[in-house]
Amino acid sequence: MSSKSSSLKVGIAGLGRLGWRHADNLAHRIPHCDLVAACSPVAAELARAESDLGVQAGYSNFDQFLDHPGLDAVVLATPSTLHAQQVETVLRRGLPVFVEKPLALTLDDCIRLEQLAAQPGAPVAMVGFVRRFDASYQNTRRMIDEGRIGEPFLVRSQTCDRLDPTGAFLQFAPTSGGIFMDCSVHDVDLARWLLGKPRATRAFATGSIAVHPELKAMGDVDNGLAVVEFETGQRAVVYASRTFAHGHETSTEVMGTQGKLLVGAGAARDRVLLSDSTGVGHQSVADFYERFAEAFLREMEAFVAACRGEASLPLTLNDATEATRITLAITKSLGSGQPEAI
Ligand SMILES: NC(=O)c1ccc[n+]([C@@H]2O[C@H](COP(=O)([O-])OP(=O)(O)OC[C@H]3O[C@@H](n4cnc5c(N)ncnc54)[C@H](O)[C@@H]3O)[C@@H](O)[C@H]2O)c1
Structure with missing residues:
Protein backbone atom coordinates (compact mmCIF):
# COMPACT_ATOMS: atom_id res chain seq x y z
CA MET A 1 0.00 0.00 0.00
CA ARG A 131 -15.84 -13.02 19.75
CA ARG A 132 -12.75 -11.14 20.90
CA PHE A 133 -14.27 -8.12 19.12
CA ASP A 134 -17.70 -8.41 20.75
CA ALA A 135 -18.43 -5.58 23.21
CA SER A 136 -19.73 -7.92 25.95
CA TYR A 137 -16.72 -10.23 25.76
CA GLN A 138 -14.38 -7.23 25.79
CA ASN A 139 -16.18 -5.91 28.85
CA THR A 140 -15.81 -9.31 30.49
CA ARG A 141 -12.07 -9.31 29.85
CA ARG A 142 -11.85 -5.75 31.25
CA MET A 143 -13.73 -6.68 34.44
CA ILE A 144 -11.41 -9.64 35.00
CA ASP A 145 -8.42 -7.30 34.57
CA GLU A 146 -9.99 -4.96 37.13
CA GLY A 147 -10.19 -7.86 39.62
CA ARG A 148 -13.99 -7.75 39.79
CA ILE A 149 -14.31 -11.55 40.17
CA GLY A 150 -10.99 -12.21 41.89
CA GLU A 151 -8.99 -15.02 40.29
CA PRO A 152 -10.85 -16.71 37.39
CA PHE A 153 -10.62 -20.49 37.72
CA LEU A 154 -13.34 -21.95 35.48
CA VAL A 155 -14.83 -21.03 32.09
CA ARG A 156 -18.00 -22.74 30.91
CA SER A 157 -18.76 -21.78 27.31
CA GLN A 158 -21.15 -22.96 24.63
CA THR A 159 -21.84 -22.50 20.93
CA CYS A 160 -25.23 -23.86 20.04
CA ASP A 161 -26.79 -23.50 16.60
CA ARG A 162 -30.46 -23.63 15.78
CA LEU A 163 -31.52 -26.91 14.21
CA ASP A 164 -31.65 -26.66 10.44
CA PRO A 165 -34.34 -29.18 9.52
CA THR A 166 -33.00 -29.38 5.93
CA GLY A 167 -29.70 -30.73 7.32
CA ALA A 168 -27.84 -28.42 4.90
CA PHE A 169 -24.84 -28.22 7.25
CA LEU A 170 -24.16 -31.92 6.52
CA GLN A 171 -22.65 -30.84 3.20
CA PHE A 172 -20.30 -28.50 5.02
CA ALA A 173 -19.54 -30.88 7.93
CA PRO A 174 -16.85 -33.04 6.21
CA THR A 175 -14.58 -30.01 5.60
CA SER A 176 -15.26 -28.37 8.97
CA GLY A 177 -12.86 -30.42 11.10
CA GLY A 178 -15.79 -31.72 13.17
CA ILE A 179 -18.16 -30.04 15.60
CA PHE A 180 -15.46 -29.06 18.09
CA MET A 181 -13.11 -27.56 15.48
CA ASP A 182 -16.03 -25.84 13.78
CA CYS A 183 -17.86 -24.46 16.83
CA SER A 184 -15.89 -24.99 20.05
CA VAL A 185 -12.60 -23.57 18.77
CA HIS A 186 -14.21 -20.19 19.53
CA ASP A 187 -14.98 -21.26 23.12
CA VAL A 188 -11.50 -22.72 23.56
CA ASP A 189 -9.95 -19.44 22.41
CA LEU A 190 -12.22 -17.51 24.78
CA ALA A 191 -11.32 -19.79 27.68
CA ARG A 192 -7.58 -19.26 27.11
CA TRP A 193 -8.07 -15.51 26.74
CA LEU A 194 -10.28 -15.12 29.82
CA LEU A 195 -8.16 -17.41 32.01
CA GLY A 196 -4.89 -15.61 31.17
CA LYS A 197 -3.54 -18.02 28.54
CA PRO A 198 -2.59 -20.97 30.78
CA ARG A 199 -1.03 -24.08 29.20
CA ALA A 200 -3.51 -26.88 28.60
CA THR A 201 -2.48 -30.36 29.74
CA ARG A 202 -5.40 -32.73 29.14
CA ALA A 203 -8.82 -32.94 27.50
CA PHE A 204 -11.75 -35.29 27.62
CA ALA A 205 -14.74 -35.21 25.28
CA THR A 206 -17.94 -37.05 24.72
CA GLY A 207 -20.98 -36.48 22.56
CA SER A 208 -24.23 -37.72 21.19
CA ILE A 209 -26.11 -37.79 17.92
CA ALA A 210 -29.54 -36.45 18.73
CA VAL A 211 -30.90 -35.66 15.27
CA HIS A 212 -28.43 -36.34 12.41
CA PRO A 213 -27.46 -40.05 12.11
CA GLU A 214 -25.42 -39.23 8.95
CA LEU A 215 -22.71 -37.79 11.22
CA LYS A 216 -21.77 -41.24 12.54
CA ALA A 217 -19.98 -42.15 9.30
CA MET A 218 -17.97 -38.90 9.61
CA GLY A 219 -16.95 -39.72 13.20
CA ASP A 220 -18.83 -36.62 14.28
CA VAL A 221 -21.71 -35.79 16.64
CA ASP A 222 -24.38 -33.10 16.70
CA ASN A 223 -23.96 -32.41 20.43
CA GLY A 224 -20.48 -32.45 21.97
CA LEU A 225 -19.19 -31.77 25.46
CA ALA A 226 -15.55 -31.42 26.58
CA VAL A 227 -13.49 -30.66 29.67
CA VAL A 228 -10.03 -29.09 29.38
CA GLU A 229 -7.49 -29.05 32.21
CA PHE A 230 -4.78 -26.39 32.49
CA GLU A 231 -1.51 -26.68 34.40
CA THR A 232 -2.57 -23.75 36.62
CA GLY A 233 -5.45 -25.84 38.00
CA GLN A 234 -7.93 -23.80 35.95
CA ARG A 235 -10.54 -25.66 33.91
CA ALA A 236 -12.76 -25.09 30.88
CA VAL A 237 -15.98 -26.84 29.93
CA VAL A 238 -17.21 -26.39 26.37
CA TYR A 239 -20.46 -27.51 24.80
CA ALA A 240 -21.48 -27.39 21.14
CA SER A 241 -24.80 -28.23 19.57
CA ARG A 242 -26.30 -28.17 16.11
CA THR A 243 -29.78 -29.03 17.28
CA PHE A 244 -31.26 -26.24 19.41
CA ALA A 245 -34.95 -25.97 18.58
CA HIS A 246 -35.40 -22.30 19.45
CA GLY A 247 -32.42 -20.39 18.05
CA HIS A 248 -28.69 -19.70 18.25
CA GLU A 249 -27.34 -19.55 21.79
CA THR A 250 -23.73 -18.57 22.50
CA SER A 251 -22.97 -18.00 26.15
CA THR A 252 -19.94 -17.99 28.43
CA GLU A 253 -19.65 -18.04 32.20
CA VAL A 254 -16.43 -17.21 34.05
CA MET A 255 -16.18 -18.30 37.66
CA GLY A 256 -13.77 -16.45 39.91
CA THR A 257 -12.78 -16.52 43.58
CA GLN A 258 -14.86 -13.40 44.27
CA GLY A 259 -17.65 -13.55 41.75
CA LYS A 260 -18.66 -14.70 38.30
CA LEU A 261 -19.46 -13.19 34.92
CA LEU A 262 -22.07 -14.42 32.48
CA VAL A 263 -22.12 -13.36 28.84
CA GLY A 264 -25.15 -13.98 26.66
CA ALA A 265 -27.53 -16.19 28.64
CA GLY A 266 -30.43 -17.44 26.57
CA ALA A 267 -31.25 -16.74 22.94
CA ALA A 268 -33.63 -13.80 23.34
CA ARG A 269 -33.34 -11.50 20.30
CA ASP A 270 -34.04 -8.33 22.28
CA ARG A 271 -35.98 -7.07 25.30
CA VAL A 272 -39.37 -7.36 23.61
CA LEU A 273 -41.76 -9.77 25.32
CA LEU A 274 -44.54 -11.05 23.07
CA SER A 275 -47.81 -12.15 24.67
CA ASP A 276 -50.27 -13.94 22.44
CA SER A 277 -52.49 -17.03 22.30
CA THR A 278 -49.43 -19.31 22.58
CA GLY A 279 -48.15 -17.68 25.76
CA VAL A 280 -45.54 -15.10 26.73
CA GLY A 281 -42.02 -15.08 25.31
CA HIS A 282 -39.12 -13.61 23.34
CA GLN A 283 -38.20 -14.15 19.71
CA SER A 284 -34.85 -15.93 19.27
CA VAL A 285 -31.50 -14.98 17.75
CA ALA A 286 -31.50 -16.85 14.43
CA ASP A 287 -27.81 -17.61 13.90
CA PHE A 288 -24.20 -16.74 14.74
CA TYR A 289 -24.22 -13.85 12.30
CA GLU A 290 -27.15 -12.10 13.94
CA ARG A 291 -25.45 -12.50 17.34
CA PHE A 292 -22.04 -11.23 16.20
CA ALA A 293 -22.84 -8.85 13.30
CA GLU A 294 -21.29 -5.86 15.08
CA THR A 316 -1.70 -13.58 17.26
CA LEU A 317 -1.32 -16.70 15.16
CA ASN A 318 0.05 -18.36 18.30
CA ASP A 319 -3.40 -17.92 19.84
CA ALA A 320 -4.79 -19.81 16.86
CA THR A 321 -2.14 -22.54 17.17
CA GLU A 322 -2.93 -23.06 20.85
CA ALA A 323 -6.70 -23.12 20.24
CA THR A 324 -6.15 -25.70 17.51
CA ARG A 325 -3.80 -27.75 19.73
CA ILE A 326 -6.47 -28.00 22.44
CA THR A 327 -9.36 -28.55 20.03
CA LEU A 328 -7.48 -31.36 18.25
CA ALA A 329 -7.01 -33.13 21.61
CA ILE A 330 -10.73 -32.69 22.32
CA THR A 331 -11.59 -34.13 18.90
CA LYS A 332 -9.19 -37.03 19.43
CA SER A 333 -10.77 -37.77 22.79
CA LEU A 334 -14.22 -37.88 21.20
CA GLY A 335 -12.94 -40.68 18.97
CA SER A 336 -10.89 -42.59 21.55
CA GLY A 337 -13.29 -42.23 24.47
CA GLN A 338 -10.22 -41.56 26.64
CA PRO A 339 -8.72 -38.39 28.14
CA GLU A 340 -5.99 -37.12 25.80
CA ALA A 341 -2.76 -35.45 26.90
CA ILE A 342 -2.08 -32.12 25.25
N1 LIG B 1 -16.15 -16.86 12.65
C1 LIG B 1 -17.25 -17.56 12.62
O1 LIG B 1 -18.07 -17.49 13.53
C2 LIG B 1 -17.52 -18.46 11.45
C3 LIG B 1 -18.84 -18.78 11.12
C4 LIG B 1 -19.07 -19.56 9.96
C5 LIG B 1 -18.00 -20.03 9.21
N2 LIG B 1 -16.73 -19.69 9.58
C6 LIG B 1 -15.59 -20.19 8.80
O2 LIG B 1 -15.64 -19.61 7.49
C7 LIG B 1 -15.15 -20.53 6.51
C8 LIG B 1 -16.20 -20.65 5.42
O3 LIG B 1 -17.39 -21.13 6.00
P1 LIG B 1 -18.79 -20.94 5.25
O4 LIG B 1 -19.82 -21.37 6.22
O5 LIG B 1 -18.88 -19.60 4.65
O6 LIG B 1 -18.62 -22.05 4.09
P2 LIG B 1 -19.37 -22.15 2.69
O7 LIG B 1 -19.25 -23.56 2.27
O8 LIG B 1 -20.73 -21.53 2.79
O9 LIG B 1 -18.51 -21.22 1.73
C9 LIG B 1 -17.24 -21.59 1.23
C10 LIG B 1 -16.90 -20.71 0.04
O10 LIG B 1 -15.60 -21.03 -0.42
C11 LIG B 1 -15.65 -21.16 -1.85
N3 LIG B 1 -14.54 -22.02 -2.28
C12 LIG B 1 -14.46 -23.37 -2.29
N4 LIG B 1 -13.27 -23.75 -2.76
C13 LIG B 1 -12.58 -22.63 -3.06
C14 LIG B 1 -11.28 -22.35 -3.59
N5 LIG B 1 -10.45 -23.34 -3.92
N6 LIG B 1 -10.90 -21.06 -3.76
C15 LIG B 1 -11.73 -20.05 -3.42
N7 LIG B 1 -12.97 -20.24 -2.93
C16 LIG B 1 -13.38 -21.51 -2.74
C17 LIG B 1 -17.03 -21.71 -2.12
O11 LIG B 1 -17.42 -21.51 -3.45
C18 LIG B 1 -17.84 -20.86 -1.15
O12 LIG B 1 -18.04 -19.60 -1.72
C19 LIG B 1 -14.87 -21.85 7.26
O13 LIG B 1 -13.50 -21.94 7.51
C20 LIG B 1 -15.62 -21.70 8.59
O14 LIG B 1 -14.97 -22.36 9.66
C21 LIG B 1 -16.48 -18.91 10.67
Whole structure:
Protein backbone atom coordinates (compact mmCIF):
# COMPACT_ATOMS: atom_id res chain seq x y z
CA MET A 1 0.00 0.00 0.00
CA SER A 2 1.38 3.38 -0.97
CA SER A 3 0.22 5.63 1.89
CA LYS A 4 -2.07 5.73 4.89
CA SER A 5 -4.44 8.06 3.09
CA SER A 6 -5.16 5.72 0.17
CA SER A 7 -7.68 2.91 0.51
CA LEU A 8 -6.54 -0.66 1.10
CA LYS A 9 -7.32 -2.78 -1.98
CA VAL A 10 -8.73 -6.01 -0.62
CA GLY A 11 -9.55 -9.29 -2.36
CA ILE A 12 -11.74 -11.99 -0.87
CA ALA A 13 -11.69 -15.74 -1.54
CA GLY A 14 -14.83 -17.64 -0.60
CA LEU A 15 -18.28 -16.11 -1.05
CA GLY A 16 -20.39 -18.62 0.88
CA ARG A 17 -22.37 -18.30 4.08
CA LEU A 18 -19.80 -16.14 5.87
CA GLY A 19 -17.64 -14.96 2.96
CA TRP A 20 -20.59 -13.12 1.47
CA ARG A 21 -21.11 -11.22 4.75
CA HIS A 22 -17.43 -10.25 4.89
CA ALA A 23 -17.56 -9.18 1.22
CA ASP A 24 -20.68 -7.10 1.81
CA ASN A 25 -19.04 -5.44 4.83
CA LEU A 26 -15.79 -4.78 2.96
CA ALA A 27 -17.70 -3.31 0.00
CA HIS A 28 -20.11 -1.16 2.02
CA ARG A 29 -19.26 -0.74 5.69
CA ILE A 30 -15.53 -0.92 6.42
CA PRO A 31 -13.77 2.44 6.04
CA HIS A 32 -10.45 2.93 4.24
CA CYS A 33 -10.74 -0.13 2.00
CA ASP A 34 -12.03 -1.12 -1.44
CA LEU A 35 -13.12 -4.63 -2.32
CA VAL A 36 -11.45 -4.97 -5.71
CA ALA A 37 -11.38 -8.72 -6.43
CA ALA A 38 -13.11 -11.96 -5.48
CA CYS A 39 -12.27 -15.63 -5.94
CA SER A 40 -14.65 -18.59 -6.00
CA PRO A 41 -15.03 -21.73 -8.10
CA VAL A 42 -18.75 -20.92 -8.34
CA ALA A 43 -19.48 -18.61 -11.29
CA ALA A 44 -22.85 -17.55 -9.85
CA GLU A 45 -21.16 -16.29 -6.66
CA LEU A 46 -18.74 -14.17 -8.70
CA ALA A 47 -21.58 -12.81 -10.85
CA ARG A 48 -23.50 -11.80 -7.71
CA ALA A 49 -20.41 -10.12 -6.26
CA GLU A 50 -20.15 -8.09 -9.45
CA SER A 51 -23.85 -7.16 -9.66
CA ASP A 52 -24.54 -6.59 -5.93
CA LEU A 53 -21.18 -5.43 -4.60
CA GLY A 54 -19.59 -3.87 -7.66
CA VAL A 55 -16.59 -6.21 -7.59
CA GLN A 56 -15.21 -5.89 -11.12
CA ALA A 57 -12.65 -8.70 -11.04
CA GLY A 58 -13.80 -12.25 -10.37
CA TYR A 59 -11.41 -15.20 -10.49
CA SER A 60 -11.94 -18.94 -10.34
CA ASN A 61 -8.19 -19.53 -10.07
CA PHE A 62 -6.58 -18.65 -6.73
CA ASP A 63 -3.12 -17.81 -8.12
CA GLN A 64 -4.58 -15.53 -10.79
CA PHE A 65 -6.67 -13.88 -8.06
CA LEU A 66 -3.47 -13.11 -6.12
CA ASP A 67 -1.99 -11.61 -9.28
CA HIS A 68 -4.77 -8.99 -9.39
CA PRO A 69 -3.03 -5.65 -10.08
CA GLY A 70 -2.50 -3.54 -6.97
CA LEU A 71 -3.92 -6.07 -4.50
CA ASP A 72 -2.93 -4.98 -0.96
CA ALA A 73 -4.52 -7.64 1.28
CA VAL A 74 -6.48 -10.90 1.17
CA VAL A 75 -9.46 -12.17 3.17
CA LEU A 76 -10.02 -15.94 3.19
CA ALA A 77 -13.47 -17.34 3.95
CA THR A 78 -12.92 -20.64 2.16
CA PRO A 79 -13.52 -24.17 3.49
CA SER A 80 -11.32 -24.91 6.53
CA THR A 81 -9.47 -27.70 4.65
CA LEU A 82 -8.00 -25.02 2.31
CA HIS A 83 -6.86 -22.50 4.93
CA ALA A 84 -3.32 -23.79 5.57
CA GLN A 85 -2.26 -23.92 1.93
CA GLN A 86 -3.94 -20.64 0.99
CA VAL A 87 -2.56 -18.70 3.99
CA GLU A 88 0.94 -19.95 3.15
CA THR A 89 0.58 -18.95 -0.50
CA VAL A 90 -0.64 -15.45 0.42
CA LEU A 91 2.09 -14.88 3.02
CA ARG A 92 4.80 -16.08 0.60
CA ARG A 93 3.51 -13.47 -1.85
CA GLY A 94 4.19 -10.87 0.86
CA LEU A 95 0.52 -9.95 1.24
CA PRO A 96 -1.38 -9.46 4.54
CA VAL A 97 -3.96 -12.14 5.19
CA PHE A 98 -7.12 -12.48 7.25
CA VAL A 99 -8.29 -16.09 7.51
CA GLU A 100 -11.47 -17.37 9.02
CA LYS A 101 -11.12 -19.77 11.93
CA PRO A 102 -9.64 -22.32 12.24
CA LEU A 103 -6.17 -21.31 11.04
CA ALA A 104 -5.52 -24.90 9.94
CA LEU A 105 -6.70 -28.39 10.75
CA THR A 106 -3.34 -29.83 11.86
CA LEU A 107 -0.88 -28.63 14.46
CA ASP A 108 2.07 -28.91 12.07
CA ASP A 109 0.34 -26.56 9.64
CA CYS A 110 -0.48 -24.06 12.40
CA ILE A 111 3.10 -24.02 13.66
CA ARG A 112 4.51 -23.65 10.14
CA LEU A 113 2.21 -20.70 9.43
CA GLU A 114 2.92 -19.13 12.80
CA GLN A 115 6.67 -19.30 12.09
CA LEU A 116 6.18 -17.86 8.63
CA ALA A 117 4.17 -14.94 10.04
CA ALA A 118 6.78 -14.32 12.77
CA GLN A 119 9.65 -13.73 10.35
CA PRO A 120 11.05 -10.18 10.29
CA GLY A 121 9.12 -8.03 7.83
CA ALA A 122 6.35 -10.62 7.40
CA PRO A 123 2.96 -9.20 6.46
CA VAL A 124 0.02 -8.93 8.87
CA ALA A 125 -1.70 -12.27 9.54
CA MET A 126 -4.95 -12.57 11.48
CA VAL A 127 -7.36 -15.36 12.37
CA GLY A 128 -11.07 -14.60 12.74
CA PHE A 129 -11.76 -15.18 16.41
CA VAL A 130 -14.68 -12.79 16.14
CA ARG A 131 -15.84 -13.02 19.75
CA ARG A 132 -12.75 -11.14 20.90
CA PHE A 133 -14.27 -8.12 19.12
CA ASP A 134 -17.70 -8.41 20.75
CA ALA A 135 -18.43 -5.58 23.21
CA SER A 136 -19.73 -7.92 25.95
CA TYR A 137 -16.72 -10.23 25.76
CA GLN A 138 -14.38 -7.23 25.79
CA ASN A 139 -16.18 -5.91 28.85
CA THR A 140 -15.81 -9.31 30.49
CA ARG A 141 -12.07 -9.31 29.85
CA ARG A 142 -11.85 -5.75 31.25
CA MET A 143 -13.73 -6.68 34.44
CA ILE A 144 -11.41 -9.64 35.00
CA ASP A 145 -8.42 -7.30 34.57
CA GLU A 146 -9.99 -4.96 37.13
CA GLY A 147 -10.19 -7.86 39.62
CA ARG A 148 -13.99 -7.75 39.79
CA ILE A 149 -14.31 -11.55 40.17
CA GLY A 150 -10.99 -12.21 41.89
CA GLU A 151 -8.99 -15.02 40.29
CA PRO A 152 -10.85 -16.71 37.39
CA PHE A 153 -10.62 -20.49 37.72
CA LEU A 154 -13.34 -21.95 35.48
CA VAL A 155 -14.83 -21.03 32.09
CA ARG A 156 -18.00 -22.74 30.91
CA SER A 157 -18.76 -21.78 27.31
CA GLN A 158 -21.15 -22.96 24.63
CA THR A 159 -21.84 -22.50 20.93
CA CYS A 160 -25.23 -23.86 20.04
CA ASP A 161 -26.79 -23.50 16.60
CA ARG A 162 -30.46 -23.63 15.78
CA LEU A 163 -31.52 -26.91 14.21
CA ASP A 164 -31.65 -26.66 10.44
CA PRO A 165 -34.34 -29.18 9.52
CA THR A 166 -33.00 -29.38 5.93
CA GLY A 167 -29.70 -30.73 7.32
CA ALA A 168 -27.84 -28.42 4.90
CA PHE A 169 -24.84 -28.22 7.25
CA LEU A 170 -24.16 -31.92 6.52
CA GLN A 171 -22.65 -30.84 3.20
CA PHE A 172 -20.30 -28.50 5.02
CA ALA A 173 -19.54 -30.88 7.93
CA PRO A 174 -16.85 -33.04 6.21
CA THR A 175 -14.58 -30.01 5.60
CA SER A 176 -15.26 -28.37 8.97
CA GLY A 177 -12.86 -30.42 11.10
CA GLY A 178 -15.79 -31.72 13.17
CA ILE A 179 -18.16 -30.04 15.60
CA PHE A 180 -15.46 -29.06 18.09
CA MET A 181 -13.11 -27.56 15.48
CA ASP A 182 -16.03 -25.84 13.78
CA CYS A 183 -17.86 -24.46 16.83
CA SER A 184 -15.89 -24.99 20.05
CA VAL A 185 -12.60 -23.57 18.77
CA HIS A 186 -14.21 -20.19 19.53
CA ASP A 187 -14.98 -21.26 23.12
CA VAL A 188 -11.50 -22.72 23.56
CA ASP A 189 -9.95 -19.44 22.41
CA LEU A 190 -12.22 -17.51 24.78
CA ALA A 191 -11.32 -19.79 27.68
CA ARG A 192 -7.58 -19.26 27.11
CA TRP A 193 -8.07 -15.51 26.74
CA LEU A 194 -10.28 -15.12 29.82
CA LEU A 195 -8.16 -17.41 32.01
CA GLY A 196 -4.89 -15.61 31.17
CA LYS A 197 -3.54 -18.02 28.54
CA PRO A 198 -2.59 -20.97 30.78
CA ARG A 199 -1.03 -24.08 29.20
CA ALA A 200 -3.51 -26.88 28.60
CA THR A 201 -2.48 -30.36 29.74
CA ARG A 202 -5.40 -32.73 29.14
CA ALA A 203 -8.82 -32.94 27.50
CA PHE A 204 -11.75 -35.29 27.62
CA ALA A 205 -14.74 -35.21 25.28
CA THR A 206 -17.94 -37.05 24.72
CA GLY A 207 -20.98 -36.48 22.56
CA SER A 208 -24.23 -37.72 21.19
CA ILE A 209 -26.11 -37.79 17.92
CA ALA A 210 -29.54 -36.45 18.73
CA VAL A 211 -30.90 -35.66 15.27
CA HIS A 212 -28.43 -36.34 12.41
CA PRO A 213 -27.46 -40.05 12.11
CA GLU A 214 -25.42 -39.23 8.95
CA LEU A 215 -22.71 -37.79 11.22
CA LYS A 216 -21.77 -41.24 12.54
CA ALA A 217 -19.98 -42.15 9.30
CA MET A 218 -17.97 -38.90 9.61
CA GLY A 219 -16.95 -39.72 13.20
CA ASP A 220 -18.83 -36.62 14.28
CA VAL A 221 -21.71 -35.79 16.64
CA ASP A 222 -24.38 -33.10 16.70
CA ASN A 223 -23.96 -32.41 20.43
CA GLY A 224 -20.48 -32.45 21.97
CA LEU A 225 -19.19 -31.77 25.46
CA ALA A 226 -15.55 -31.42 26.58
CA VAL A 227 -13.49 -30.66 29.67
CA VAL A 228 -10.03 -29.09 29.38
CA GLU A 229 -7.49 -29.05 32.21
CA PHE A 230 -4.78 -26.39 32.49
CA GLU A 231 -1.51 -26.68 34.40
CA THR A 232 -2.57 -23.75 36.62
CA GLY A 233 -5.45 -25.84 38.00
CA GLN A 234 -7.93 -23.80 35.95
CA ARG A 235 -10.54 -25.66 33.91
CA ALA A 236 -12.76 -25.09 30.88
CA VAL A 237 -15.98 -26.84 29.93
CA VAL A 238 -17.21 -26.39 26.37
CA TYR A 239 -20.46 -27.51 24.80
CA ALA A 240 -21.48 -27.39 21.14
CA SER A 241 -24.80 -28.23 19.57
CA ARG A 242 -26.30 -28.17 16.11
CA THR A 243 -29.78 -29.03 17.28
CA PHE A 244 -31.26 -26.24 19.41
CA ALA A 245 -34.95 -25.97 18.58
CA HIS A 246 -35.40 -22.30 19.45
CA GLY A 247 -32.42 -20.39 18.05
CA HIS A 248 -28.69 -19.70 18.25
CA GLU A 249 -27.34 -19.55 21.79
CA THR A 250 -23.73 -18.57 22.50
CA SER A 251 -22.97 -18.00 26.15
CA THR A 252 -19.94 -17.99 28.43
CA GLU A 253 -19.65 -18.04 32.20
CA VAL A 254 -16.43 -17.21 34.05
CA MET A 255 -16.18 -18.30 37.66
CA GLY A 256 -13.77 -16.45 39.91
CA THR A 257 -12.78 -16.52 43.58
CA GLN A 258 -14.86 -13.40 44.27
CA GLY A 259 -17.65 -13.55 41.75
CA LYS A 260 -18.66 -14.70 38.30
CA LEU A 261 -19.46 -13.19 34.92
CA LEU A 262 -22.07 -14.42 32.48
CA VAL A 263 -22.12 -13.36 28.84
CA GLY A 264 -25.15 -13.98 26.66
CA ALA A 265 -27.53 -16.19 28.64
CA GLY A 266 -30.43 -17.44 26.57
CA ALA A 267 -31.25 -16.74 22.94
CA ALA A 268 -33.63 -13.80 23.34
CA ARG A 269 -33.34 -11.50 20.30
CA ASP A 270 -34.04 -8.33 22.28
CA ARG A 271 -35.98 -7.07 25.30
CA VAL A 272 -39.37 -7.36 23.61
CA LEU A 273 -41.76 -9.77 25.32
CA LEU A 274 -44.54 -11.05 23.07
CA SER A 275 -47.81 -12.15 24.67
CA ASP A 276 -50.27 -13.94 22.44
CA SER A 277 -52.49 -17.03 22.30
CA THR A 278 -49.43 -19.31 22.58
CA GLY A 279 -48.15 -17.68 25.76
CA VAL A 280 -45.54 -15.10 26.73
CA GLY A 281 -42.02 -15.08 25.31
CA HIS A 282 -39.12 -13.61 23.34
CA GLN A 283 -38.20 -14.15 19.71
CA SER A 284 -34.85 -15.93 19.27
CA VAL A 285 -31.50 -14.98 17.75
CA ALA A 286 -31.50 -16.85 14.43
CA ASP A 287 -27.81 -17.61 13.90
CA PHE A 288 -24.20 -16.74 14.74
CA TYR A 289 -24.22 -13.85 12.30
CA GLU A 290 -27.15 -12.10 13.94
CA ARG A 291 -25.45 -12.50 17.34
CA PHE A 292 -22.04 -11.23 16.20
CA ALA A 293 -22.84 -8.85 13.30
CA GLU A 294 -21.29 -5.86 15.08
CA ALA A 295 -18.22 -7.86 16.14
CA PHE A 296 -17.63 -9.00 12.53
CA LEU A 297 -17.40 -5.32 11.57
CA ARG A 298 -15.03 -4.46 14.43
CA GLU A 299 -12.87 -7.49 13.55
CA MET A 300 -12.48 -6.47 9.90
CA GLU A 301 -11.85 -2.84 10.87
CA ALA A 302 -9.01 -4.11 13.09
CA PHE A 303 -7.53 -6.08 10.18
CA VAL A 304 -7.72 -3.10 7.81
CA ALA A 305 -6.21 -0.79 10.44
CA ALA A 306 -3.34 -3.24 11.02
CA CYS A 307 -2.70 -3.53 7.27
CA ARG A 308 -2.61 0.28 7.05
CA GLY A 309 -0.08 0.39 9.89
CA GLU A 310 -2.49 2.26 12.16
CA ALA A 311 -2.83 -0.31 14.96
CA SER A 312 -1.43 -3.62 16.08
CA LEU A 313 -3.60 -6.71 16.32
CA PRO A 314 -4.97 -7.83 19.70
CA LEU A 315 -4.45 -11.52 18.86
CA THR A 316 -1.70 -13.58 17.26
CA LEU A 317 -1.32 -16.70 15.16
CA ASN A 318 0.05 -18.36 18.30
CA ASP A 319 -3.40 -17.92 19.84
CA ALA A 320 -4.79 -19.81 16.86
CA THR A 321 -2.14 -22.54 17.17
CA GLU A 322 -2.93 -23.06 20.85
CA ALA A 323 -6.70 -23.12 20.24
CA THR A 324 -6.15 -25.70 17.51
CA ARG A 325 -3.80 -27.75 19.73
CA ILE A 326 -6.47 -28.00 22.44
CA THR A 327 -9.36 -28.55 20.03
CA LEU A 328 -7.48 -31.36 18.25
CA ALA A 329 -7.01 -33.13 21.61
CA ILE A 330 -10.73 -32.69 22.32
CA THR A 331 -11.59 -34.13 18.90
CA LYS A 332 -9.19 -37.03 19.43
CA SER A 333 -10.77 -37.77 22.79
CA LEU A 334 -14.22 -37.88 21.20
CA GLY A 335 -12.94 -40.68 18.97
CA SER A 336 -10.89 -42.59 21.55
CA GLY A 337 -13.29 -42.23 24.47
CA GLN A 338 -10.22 -41.56 26.64
CA PRO A 339 -8.72 -38.39 28.14
CA GLU A 340 -5.99 -37.12 25.80
CA ALA A 341 -2.76 -35.45 26.90
CA ILE A 342 -2.08 -32.12 25.25
N1 LIG B 1 -16.15 -16.86 12.65
C1 LIG B 1 -17.25 -17.56 12.62
O1 LIG B 1 -18.07 -17.49 13.53
C2 LIG B 1 -17.52 -18.46 11.45
C3 LIG B 1 -18.84 -18.78 11.12
C4 LIG B 1 -19.07 -19.56 9.96
C5 LIG B 1 -18.00 -20.03 9.21
N2 LIG B 1 -16.73 -19.69 9.58
C6 LIG B 1 -15.59 -20.19 8.80
O2 LIG B 1 -15.64 -19.61 7.49
C7 LIG B 1 -15.15 -20.53 6.51
C8 LIG B 1 -16.20 -20.65 5.42
O3 LIG B 1 -17.39 -21.13 6.00
P1 LIG B 1 -18.79 -20.94 5.25
O4 LIG B 1 -19.82 -21.37 6.22
O5 LIG B 1 -18.88 -19.60 4.65
O6 LIG B 1 -18.62 -22.05 4.09
P2 LIG B 1 -19.37 -22.15 2.69
O7 LIG B 1 -19.25 -23.56 2.27
O8 LIG B 1 -20.73 -21.53 2.79
O9 LIG B 1 -18.51 -21.22 1.73
C9 LIG B 1 -17.24 -21.59 1.23
C10 LIG B 1 -16.90 -20.71 0.04
O10 LIG B 1 -15.60 -21.03 -0.42
C11 LIG B 1 -15.65 -21.16 -1.85
N3 LIG B 1 -14.54 -22.02 -2.28
C12 LIG B 1 -14.46 -23.37 -2.29
N4 LIG B 1 -13.27 -23.75 -2.76
C13 LIG B 1 -12.58 -22.63 -3.06
C14 LIG B 1 -11.28 -22.35 -3.59
N5 LIG B 1 -10.45 -23.34 -3.92
N6 LIG B 1 -10.90 -21.06 -3.76
C15 LIG B 1 -11.73 -20.05 -3.42
N7 LIG B 1 -12.97 -20.24 -2.93
C16 LIG B 1 -13.38 -21.51 -2.74
C17 LIG B 1 -17.03 -21.71 -2.12
O11 LIG B 1 -17.42 -21.51 -3.45
C18 LIG B 1 -17.84 -20.86 -1.15
O12 LIG B 1 -18.04 -19.60 -1.72
C19 LIG B 1 -14.87 -21.85 7.26
O13 LIG B 1 -13.50 -21.94 7.51
C20 LIG B 1 -15.62 -21.70 8.59
O14 LIG B 1 -14.97 -22.36 9.66
C21 LIG B 1 -16.48 -18.91 10.67
